[in-house]
Amino acid sequence: MNLQNSPIQKVKFNKFEYYVKRDDLLNNDFSGNKARKFYHFLVNDFPNIKKVVSHGSAQSNAMYSLSVLCKLKNWNFEYYVDHIATFLKENPIGNYKAALQNGMKIFEKELAKKFDENTLFISEGGAVKEAKLGIEKLAKEIEFWANENQIKKLKVFLPSGTGTTALYLQRYLSFEVMTCACVGDEEYLQKQFEYLENDNFPTILKREKKYHFGKLYKEFYEIHKELIKQTNIEFDLLYDSLGWLVFEKYVKENYDENTKYLYIHQGGILGNTSMIQRYIYKYD
Template sequence: MNYTNSLTQQISFNNQKYFVKRDDLLHKDFSGNKARKFYYFLKNDFAKIKKVISFGSAQSNAMYSLSVLCKTKGWEFDYYVDHIASFLKENPVGNYKYALENDMNIVEAEIPKSFKEDELFISEGGAIFEASFGIEILANEIKSWAEKHQIKNLKVFLPSGTGTTALYLQKFLPFEVLTCACVGDEEYLKKQFLALEKNNFPTILKKEKKYHFGKLYKEFYEIHNELIKQTNIEFDLLYDSLGWLCFEKYVENFDKKDEYEFLYIHQGGLLGNISMKERYKHKFDK
């Protein structure tokens, strides 16, 4: 099964050339940045582990990816959430539905304070040192691709939740890594970086306005649909829409764009689009 070495594809968007690292195509069940973050646990043996415990939102991409990991490894999976909307309980969809089908045990409660020897705790969104294992492989793929195509001046972009992927990419790449904060603000993202590394951080691009994570914004829906129309690639509505708004603005205002190539890393997470698209259609397709 192919969990690494994703395709890099050239696209044109609004008359600007970009390359897209298609991590959404890694594997139908285990793709995107979560596949990179959890690759360490997939590839190594954990003889004593019988259960994985994690937490986050009820439509998290990490939740679904962990459910696939646990099913593959034969582990139990307990996932803690603050709240599950009654509508979602009655009408399972997206990451929630498919994680349940992978035998996830979802718990509406606080996370336990301690864990047994046969339990593996993984922080929300995969913000862990072990994530560096798979992200270094991603960085090596990018370096090999750039070398093959004789690209010396490259800017690499990906949107951030916890910022773990962007942080470790910058550690392992000779190119500048750009990102934007999707979940919190820039200060939140810097704190996330500092929890894992002390220096050599990616560049955080400023957003034109404040966005609340999970809220519906017309410009997110519009750029999502425009990307499909122009590139025939579907991107994640939660992270990639804001990511493309920030990245495109950066490239547009970048003085030396004729001297550089621009690589966007696809975050995967398309199962989450199932419920998001229904919400967007209901609000904006009138």
């Protein structure tokens, strides 16, 4: 399986014009920024590898994408979490359910520190240098589109967990890349950049207030519904809702009619299944 060039779609949202890089449409099973990060492992041969080990949360987009990768490559997949909610165990849903169906073995215990030569360890969220390959491909697609459409001024935005995609996108793209912190704060995100590279970092836009990752916020739910209504595109509730709040505020305050604004869709729509249920229960 190879990743096709995802389309770029023009939309209007709250009176402003945006372009959306539809990375949610890369592939039915393998899409979004996680597919970009894991592209290196998809297209290269690893004759010694029999198992992939990773860790994170029980509804992680990366967890699901790795389960797809391992199924495609015929690798075993072990995933380690601190905790799985009892309700989720009894009522599997979303990324958790799909990853289990793909053959993932999940463990509620601490991750081992050492691995044998037949095991490939991928750190939480895909924060690895190997992510460069797929993100360079993304940058080339954007550059080609911009040249084809004679776009001279472009601002590119995507929300960040570990910041790996934004970091390497800025490395390979001639336009400014902007992002916001979704998992930790701005300081955490800066440290994530510095862990992988020494310079050429994307611009971090500050959020209006502090958000706790995975917690429900009414403004996330409201902008999610508005985006579907106005653009006819479903975005991820965990990353894209906060991303759009931050990006829209930036565009409103810094709008330039000679600049085009490109938002990169994060994929991860499968994870909305459980989030939507929680939002409906709380707010509807």
